[in-house]
Structure formats: C-alpha cells, structure tokens
Amino acid sequence: EEKRTFPEFKAERLAAEEVKQEEQILVVLGNPPYSGYAGIAVGEERELSEAYRETEKAPEPQGQGLNDLYVRFFRMAERQIVENTEKGMVSYISNYSWLDGLSHTGMREQYLDVFDEVWIDNMNGDKYRTGKRTPEGDPDPSVFSTDYSRIGIQVGTAVSLLCRDGEQGADTEEAEVHYREFWGNGKRVRLRKTADLSGSKGYEDLDPPLKLGLPFIPKETGGDYLDWSKLPELFPTTYPGIQSGRSDLVVDTNRERLEQRMRAYFNPDVSHEEMREVEPRAVEETNQFDAKRAREYLQERGFKPENIVPYCYRPMDMRWLYWEPETKLLDRKRADSIPHIFGGNVWMSAAKSNRKSFDPPLTTATHTSRHVIERGANLFPMYLNPEGNGGDLFNQPSAEGRDGEPIPNLTDEAAAYLGDVDAGAETLFYHTIATLHTPTYRQENKGALRQDWPRVPLPKDGDILQRSAGLGRQVAALLDVEQEVEGVTAGSLRPELRPLGKPTAVGDDRLSREDFWVTAGWGYTAHHGATMPAGGEYEQRSLAPEEKTALPEGAAERLGGATYDIYLNDSAYWQHVPERVWDYTLGGYPVIKKWLSYREKDVLGRRLERDEVQHVTNMTRRIAALLLLEPRLNENYERVKGSIQ
Numbered sequence: 001e002e003k004r005t006f007p008e009f010k011a012e013r014l015a016a017e018e019v020k021q022e023e024q025i026l027v028v029l030g031n032p033p034y035s036g037y038a039g040i041a042v043g044e045e046r047e048l049s050e051a052y053r054e055t056e057k058a059p060e061p062q063g064q065g066l067n068d069l070y071v072r073f074f075r076m077a078e079r080q081i082v083e084n085t086e087k088g089m090v091s092y093i094s095n096y097s098w099l100d101g102l103s104h105t106g107m108r109e110q111y112l113d114v115f116d117e118v119w120i121d122n123m124n125g126d127k128y129r130t131g132k133r134t135p136e137g138d139p140d141p142s143v144f145s146t147d148y149s150r151i152g153i154q155v156g157t158a159v160s161l162l163c164r165d166g167e168q169g170a171d172t173e174e175a176e177v178h179y180r181e182f183w184g185n186g187k188r189v190r191l192r193k194t195a196d197l198s199g200s201k202g203y204e205d206l207d208p209p210l211k212l213g214l215p216f217i218p219k220e221t222g223g224d225y226l227d228w229s230k231l232p233e234l235f236p237t238t239y240p241g242i243q244s245g246r247s248d249l250v251v252d253t254n255r256e257r258l259e260q261r262m263r264a265y266f267n268p269d270v271s272h273e274e275m276r277e278v279e280p281r282a283v284e285e286t287n288q289f290d291a292k293r294a295r296e297y298l299q300e301r302g303f304k305p306e307n308i309v310p311y312c313y314r315p316m317d318m319r320w321l322y323w324e325p326e327t328k329l330l331d332r333k334r335a336d337s338i339p340h341i342f343g344g345n346v347w348m349s350a351a352k353s354n355r356k357s358f359d360p361p362l363t364t365a366t367h368t369s370r371h372v373i374e375r376g377a378n379l380f381p382m383y384l385n386p387e388g389n390g391g392d393l394f395n396q397p398s399a400e401g402r403d404g405e406p407i408p409n410l411t412d413e414a415a416a417y418l419g420d421v422d423a424g425a426e427t428l429f430y431h432t433i434a435t436l437h438t439p440t441y442r443q444e445n446k447g448a449l450r451q452d453w454p455r456v457p458l459p460k461d462g463d464i465l466q467r468s469a470g471l472g473r474q475v476a477a478l479l480d481v482e483q484e485v486e487g488v489t490a491g492s493l494r495p496e497l498r499p500l501g502k503p504t505a506v507g508d509d510r511l512s513r514e515d516f517w518v519t520a521g522w523g524y525t526a527h528h529g530a531t532m533p534a535g536g537e538y539e540q541r542s543l544a545p546e547e548k549t550a551l552p553e554g555a556a557e558r559l560g561g562a563t564y565d566i567y568l569n570d571s572a573y574w575q576h577v578p579e580r581v582w583d584y585t586l587g588g589y590p591v592i593k594k595w596l597s598y599r600e601k602d603v604l605g606r607r608l609e610r611d612e613v614q615h616v617t618n619m620t621r622r623i624a625a626l627l628l629l630e631p632r633l634n635e636n637y638e639r640v641k642g643s644i645q
Contacts, residue, residue: 026088028077032070034095034153048075052106059213065103070094074107078162082114087166093143096122096158100215100451102353108214111162112174119161119203120216121191122181126156128355134183143188159191177216178203212451219447224644226448228455231350234414234428237384239340241349241370241377242311242321245289245331246281248529250322251313253604253612258320259308265295266303281529294327301326310366315586316481316619317595321367332370339388340381341367345406346476348433349377350454355588358449360437362586363476374588382429384409421462423469430472431465432456435640437475437626438633459643468636474629478622479586481615488625489618496551496628501620503613504565504575515572516608523597533590533597537567540579547576558627566592566616568608574616581623592619 049066052075065071074092081088098104099120111118125132125142134140142152180203182190194202208214211226232238244250249265252258264270264278272283272292283291311321325335349362355375362372370376383406408425410418418428435441436454459465477485484490488497505511520537540562547563548556560579567573577592584591595616599608
C-alpha cells in the first residue's frame with residue numbers, strides 16, 4: 001500500500017494535517033458543497049450538526065435541513081475558530097437556506113452567542129423561492145451564472161462573514177448582524193466593488209426576532225403581530241391533505257368516467273395487461289407499492305361506488321376521487337381526517353411556511369388534496385366529529401349534531417376568548433378567513449408570514465368580531481366553487497362582473513362544441529408524468545370604453561390597469577379577464593392558469609364541456625369579487641387592530 005502512494009501527494013497531505021491540527025488558524029474560507037440533501041448524518045458527521053439540534057430560547061429546529069452537507073462544513077469552521085483558536089473569522093459562500101430556515105434556528109442562535117459580528121451578503125438567485133426573478137419581475141440568475149450557464153445553480157446563495165475577536169466573556173452581548181442583498185444581473189461585479197467592510201455602508205442592522213427563530217433576513221411585521229395567536233394556538237387539530245399518488249387512475253374530472261375506469265380495475269375478468277392499456281399506472285410497481293397484489297386483493301373485496309367522492313384537487317378545481325381505505329392504492333389516504341368531513345363543516349388550508357410569498361387560505365367542505373398548497377396543505381376543520389377515531393367514511397354527523405354534537409376545534413385559549421366576547425367557533429373561524437385575506441395584513445406582516453404560521457388578531461369588541469366574520473363568510477363563499485353566490489355566479493349578476501370572462505368566438509361566428517378544445521398551449525405532460533403549465537396564448541389590452549363604464553369608481557385600479565383575452569384555441573377565447581384576476585394566486589398557484597394547464601387537449605384528452613367553459617367565467621367573476629372586497633377587508637382589519645389596543 002505504501003509503495004503505491006505518490007510521495008508528493010503524501011507529503012502535501014501530511015503538511016496540511018500538521019497545519020490543521022497544530023497551527024493557530026485564524027481564517028476559514030470556503031464554498032461548501034451544494035448537495036441539497038446528503039442523507040441522514042450518522043457517526044462523526046452527525047456530531048458535527050448536533051450542536052445545532054437543540055436551542056435554549058429559540059424555537060426548536062424542524063425538518064431535515066440540518067442534514068444538508070454544507071451545514072457540517074459550517075460546524076467544522078465554527079469549531080476551529082471558536083473552540084480551538086478562540087478568535088478569527090469564517091467566510092463562506094453557500095446555500096442561503098440557513099439564513100431563515102426553520103431547521104436552522106439552533107445554528108443561528110449559536111452564532112449570535114459565539115461570534116461578535118455577522119455580515120451577510122444575500123445573493124438571492126433562487127429557483128424555488130423566487131423563480132429566479134427579482135421583486136420587480138426581472139431575471140435574477142445565480143451569482144455562479146456564466147456565459148455558458150446563464151442560470152447558474154438552482155438554490156439561492158449568500159456570502160457570510162462570521163467574526164470573533166477572542167474577548168468574549170460571560171456577559172458578552174449577542175453578535176451584531178449586518179445584512180444587505182443583491183438582485184439581478186451583474187451582482188458579482190457589484191459585490192466585488194463594495195467588498196470593503198471597513199464600515200457598514202449599505203448594510204442594514206438586524207435585530208433577529210426570537211419568536212420567528214432569529215432569522216438573519218429582514219422579516220416585516222406589524223407592531224403587535226408577534227403578540228397575536230398563531231393559527232394552531234386557536235384551532236389545534238389539523239390534518240394533512242390527501243395525496244392520491246396515482247391520480248391518473250383514482251381521480252377524474254368526470255364521475256361517470258372515473259366509475260367506469262375503477263369498475264374495470266376491480267373486474268377480475270380484466271387482466272393486468274388489459275388494465276395497463278386502460279391506465280398504465282394502475283399496475284405500475286414501485287418500491288412501496290405492489291400494484292398487482294393490491295389489485296388482486298381489492299378485486300376479491302369488490303368495487304364500492306360510495307367511495308367515489310367530490311375532491312378539491314387544486315384551488316377552484318373540483319374533481320372526483322375514488323377514496324380507497326385499504327391497501328396503498330392512495331399514497332396518503334388520511335383516514336383519520338375522513339370522519340370530520342360532514343355536512344356543514346368547513347376546512348381552512350394553510351402552511352407553516354411558504355416557499356414563495358404568503359397566499360391566503362382556501363376554504364373547502366369536502367375531501368381535499370395535500371397539493372391545494374404547492375408545498376403541502378395542513379387542513380384545519382371548524383368542527384370535529386366526537387366519534388372521529390372510527391375512520392368510517394359514511395357514518396358522519398351533520399353540523400347540527402344529528403348523531404351527536406360536533407366539537408368545536410378550539411384550544412382552551414380560543415374558547416376562553418370566545419366566552420368573553422359571547423361568540424362561537426364559527427365566528428372565530430370566519431374572522432380568521434377575513435383577516436388572512438386582507439391585503440394590508442399580508443403586506444404589513446409579509447416577512448413573518450413567510451416564516452411561520454399566520455397569527456390572528458383577536459378584537460376585544462364582540463361586535464367588531466361579528467362584522468369581521470361576516471366578511472369572512474363572503475370570502476369563503478367566493479372561494480367555494482361548489483356554492484353559488486348571488487350576483488356573482490347566480491341570479492341577477494352585478495353590473496361590474498357581468499362583462500368579465502365571457503366565452504367569445506373569434507370574428508362574428510357563434511361558438512359551438514368544436515370551439516371547446518383547449519389547444520393554445522397552456523400545459524403539457526412532463527417525462528415524470530406531472531402536468532406542467534406553459535405559456536399559452538393571450539392578448540393584453542386596455543379596457544374598452546364599455547368595460548370601463550361598467551366598473552364602479554376605483555374598481556379599475558383594484559382589478560388592474562389592463563385586461564386579457566385568454567385563448568382556448570385559434571377560434572375562441574374568454575374575453576376580458578382583468579390583469580389582477582389573471583395573476584391571482586392561491587396555494588402558490590396562479591388559479592386560472594393552473595386550471596387551464598390540466599385542460600390542454602394533449603393532457604385532458606377531450607374537449608371541454610359547456611359547464612367547464614362557464615367555470616372559467618365563474619372563476620374570473622369570483623376572483624374579481626374577492627379583489628373588489630379588498631377595501632372593506634382593509635377597513636375591517638384596522639377596526640380589529642384598534643379594538644386590541
């Protein structure tokens with residue numbers, strides 16, 4: 001073995017080890033690996049991140065972020081400077097997730113304790129949080145982009161400088177944190193020109209809030225926001241949404257077609273190969289799913305038509321699901337949540353943190369997908385079935401308590417508050433909906449909303465709470481596409497909504513069923529089977545005089561300065577979809593565009609039905625009505641805040 005070693009390499013290795021183990025190292029520089037997930041750390045490598053897995057005052061770390069490989073390199077550098085040399089500096093350019101990640105609360109708490117100053121140059125350029133776009137919508141490539149790779153790496157990056165002067169004592173204050181950020185093209189050049197840290201010009205001094213996990217990124221919050229109750233501190237019971245996995249088999253936009261497909265799946269006379277022709281994923285084996293064995297078991301038990309249930313697949317996208325409680329036909333069936341789906345009950349979707357900006361919650365009254373929020377939905381029911389542990393899909397109470405009174409999903413804190421203001425769970429639930437859909441609330445607290453569960457202000461005045469809940473009921477009705485809304489989707493339409501989203505033929509022709517093929521390029525099926533959105537065809541234009549006239553004062557600004565004509569194909573389009581309606585997002589998705597991506601001919605395999613064409617019109621009007629509610633929601637929010645003082 002010794003003879004096969006290159007003596008020059010061996011000498012260099014020994015010299016490096018001598019320096020690392022015996023010399024006083026004052027500076028550690030590096031660009032740690034960008035492996036997003038290097039596996040669960042074990043042994044010595046586990047010990048490297050162990051110091052960050054517990055906290056003294058900060059919220060406990062959550063998730064798997066501490067298993068990222070770059071964290072281990074940070075710990076090695078910190079140990080060298082803090083524990084060995086006891087002074088010096090660490091400067092890395094690395095993945096920037098540690099700056100505010102929920103997994104890294106202990107890491108940041110430790111650095112505030114053992115270093116004197118922390119300098120952060122946030123280089124942004126992240127695919128997942130910002131889509132590599134600046135706040136103004138311009139391209140924001142990675143700092144590692146080149147002429148040959150203009151996008152660079154996928155994750156955002158930051159240059160960090162951690163300094164320790166060696167004079168720490170028991171009463172040493174927390175480190176000072178200095179922060180600045182760079183966006184857009186040419187950021188590497190701008191960083192180089194401003195690299196002199198002799199002063200803190202251009203940097204913002206941060207005071208990382210403890211309740212948010214000590215983030216090293218500015219987090220905007222209103223004055224009292226961090227004193228308000230988090231969502232789970234009001235509504236304690238929550239369930240993840242259903243994850244169907246084999247959606248091409250168990251989910252459909254048409255109930256009859258789904259039933260026909262599932263009857264074939266359960267039919268013993270239909271072979272596995274024949275079923276593969278009907279739907280390939282029906283018999284596709286995976287590491288965690290024995291498809292043929294599961295099918296044979298279910299065939300013996302038999303098809304159950306009552307298992308076909310309404311299913312909220314994406315925001316404002318209702319479908320049908322074959323909810324199968326046995327086997328792993330559904331990846332995540334969420335059987336424990338099913339008893340709480342009953343007539344009169346309403347659910348609110350939310351996420352603890354958002355990959356991108358905060359979106360207000362969706363409300364549903366039926367089975368709901370985990371992916372109504374792109375990062376994964378937590379569903380908060382208004383009421384709970386007291387016999388909910390049974391998991392019986394069809395033995396359910398009503399909200400009026402036909403088989404026993406439903407239990408309000410409230411903490412002791414929330415119940416005590418409602419007792420003080422003489423209100424019930426429903427009032428608090430809809431007040432929460434109104435608050436979280438308020439533009440001023442989301443703008444004032446946008447930093448914190450991206451970091452942790454939303455917090456809810458609780459007014460001391462019961463009348464103000466009731467008025468807020470009334471607005472929340474209006475919002476919930478507009479979000480629920482199964483519920484007709486007078487003046488918006490039913491009855492005599494409001495004049496400002498009537499012209500919106502009308503199906504229109506190109507030229508003077510009348511629309512026919514042949515015009516209902518979606519071929520404008522709104523979506524496609526990727527190689528991994530997922531449906532992906534595409535650019536589609538649309539025309540942006542100014543409002544026509546008659547379209548302006550239909551709008552009340554101030555409505556044009558709230559709906560956007562321009563409008564769009566959204567094309568199904570070369571012969572038909574939805575006329576007059578206002579700019580902000582088209583851009584409106586729920587769960588991280590642009591609602592109408594996401595719906596269209598699943599209806600492209602090559603994805604759906606059929607033309608739209610008339611009611612589906614009308615559904616786009618109705619979505620346009622629902623979203624416009626939500627946007628026109630914004631001034632009242634903002635006024636309500638100010639009243640609520642005033643009642644807290």
